[in-house]
Amino acid sequence: MTTNARREAAPAAETSEYFEKRSLAQGSVSWVMLMGLGVAYAISGDFSGWNYGIAQGGWVGMLIAFLVMGAMYLFMSFGLAEMSCAMPTAGAGYAFARRAMGKVGGAFTGFAILVDFAICPAAISTFIADYVHALGWFSNVPSALIIAVFFAVFVGLQIVGVGEALKVTFGITLIAVAALVVFAVGIAPSFSVGNLFDIAPAASGASEALPFGVSGVIAALPFGMWLFLGVEGVPLAAEEARDPERDMPRGIIGAMLLLFITGFAAVMLVTGGAGALFAGTAAAPLVDALNEVGAPGFAAFVNVAGLAGLVASFFSCIYSASRQAFALSRAGYLPKFLSYTGSRKTPFVSLVVLGVIEVVLAVGIGNGSALLNMAVFAACVSYAMMNLSHILLHLHEPQMERAFVAPGGIALTSISLVLALVALVSTFFVDVVAAGCTLAVLVALMVYFFVYSRHHLVANAPDEEFAALAAAEAELA
Structure with missing residues (x-):
């Protein structure tokens, strides 16, 4: 706890x-459900988006981006x-940031996570x-109506109860994992190492391994994140x-x-089966790769079944957004009505309000890739x-x-910090407008904090009590 943080008005x-x-609802989630929740956040990334890297x-x-970003997430x-x-x-x-860096650091981190x-759910709903x-299916039904129905159904399920919601998420995630297993079985006979390197060098100093040079690796980093994006929501x-001490x-x-x-x-099988040149432009990489190699069944x-991957990530991100809004509201950083919970002990107000905002974003912007790039920028900040x-x-x-000490201590989280900053910079290589818009939203939320909520x-x-305890211990010391 910093000296400036302790001097803030109580x-x-x-x-x-x-x-x-x-x-x-305390005590309603097991470690298996937590693991399923973590996988659900990110598994949609296996089915779409990453291949553009x-x-x-x-x-x-792309493999380097996957390994580097994977290390960042793991650490x-x-x-x-x-x-x-x-x-x-x-x-x-x-x-965590509130205790380590005071109210300003806590607010900025919380808003970035939120x-x-x-x-993310707005982006995924368009997909x-x-x-x-x-x-x-429903070819004559407008996309806006499909998006609204999905939000209504899955927000409603989460209002019913967290245990019920996470069981549904777990089941959907299992279907998505089964789809990945079936994909691997179908594509494996067509795998060839030569397919991995079928993009001709396109830059000065480039090679078959890196056809776009080192700058291409940097540009691929955000796409490496898509395979893990959201797992940080488990806490x-x-x-x-x-x-929590054992399950988290x-x-x-x-x-x-x-x-x-x-x-x-x-990353390995789509490219090795259908070729890097094909994989880099496929709208649905797993499905398109199977069709390309002659495995239509x-x-x-x-x-x-791949739809389950999108739904799992959609469902879990709605959950996490509502919990972050609930916590920030309960502590006063956001309007306090957002933290009301009903008889089922779920933050129904946050779920409904965020659901409406997310539908407006999805329908109003209508570009899932742009929305996802905005989410990636905020994620890197957090x-x-x-x-x-x-x-x-x-x-x-x-x-x-x-109760649990991170392997590698601060050495590994220091590496993760550096990689997060590199990834943050790389988002401007992909979509400077999306990054700029997200930064503007974060600035607006911080203005609200400084003008109103910090008082x-x-x-x-x-969350505030954890920070107060640290301050008291520091004073005694």
Whole structure:
């Protein structure tokens, strides 16, 4: 805790009635469900989007991007697992940054996480609508109506209860994993190493391995993120976990390991089966690759089951956006009505309000790729802040009780911090307008914080209490 943070004016406390209206269903989520949630966040990336990184950097460039970004997520996950055990709160990354960097750092981190998870469902919903039409379903129904119906159904399921919602998510995720297994079986007979390098060198100093040179590798980095994007949302379920100290590390790290397997299989098999040149432009890389190699039966199954991957990520991102909004609202950083919970102990107001905003974004912008690039920018900002939080907490609070200690300590989260900053810069290589728009949203939220919400924070909100405890211990020391 910094000196400036301790000098800030103390916020007011709220009554027990305030928190009774703002409580989640504790003990309702097992580590297996947490792992399923982590996989659900990112598994849609296996089915679409990542392959455009091959068009930027070639197969080797995309593989490097996958491994580098995978390392960033893995090292960050170690730190998140440690911090979520020490501070099991729905605020997650915001709460970690609040304790490490004060209210300003906490607000900025929390808003970045919220923007990331609020934009992701909007982006994915446009992909779902396109996917439904591509399957020939509801061809006469406008995309806007399909998007609205999906939001209504899945927001409604989450209002019913977190246990029920995560069971549905887990089931959908299993279908998506089955689709990946079927894809691997169908494409394997056509695999050829030569297919990995069929893009001719297109830049000075380039090679068959890196046809677009080193700059192509940098441009591919955001696409490497798509295979892991969202897994950092697992700690947002900490207050609802049965045993956070044991379940959070198992859930986060287990999800990362499975995502490494599925992501590597997609990058290797799509390209080795259908060719790098083909893979770099495919709209639906798994399905298109199977059709390209003459396996239409496998393609038909993966085409239908692949919708489950999109739905799983859509569903889980709605969950995380609502929990981040709930935590920020409960502590006063956002309007306090957003943290109301109903009889089912779910943040129904946040779910509904965010759902409406996300439908407006999806229908109004209508470009899923642009929306996803906006989400990636916000995600990179949050990654840098969360890694920095882990480093500062180790340096300033070595005595903090930690049921789980991140392997590699701050050495690995320091590497993840640097990679997050590199990834942040790389987003401007892909879509400078999307990055600029997201930055403008974050600035607007911080203006709201400085003008209004920092004067109306809730001192006894769990996230604020963690920070107050640290300040008290520092004063005693």
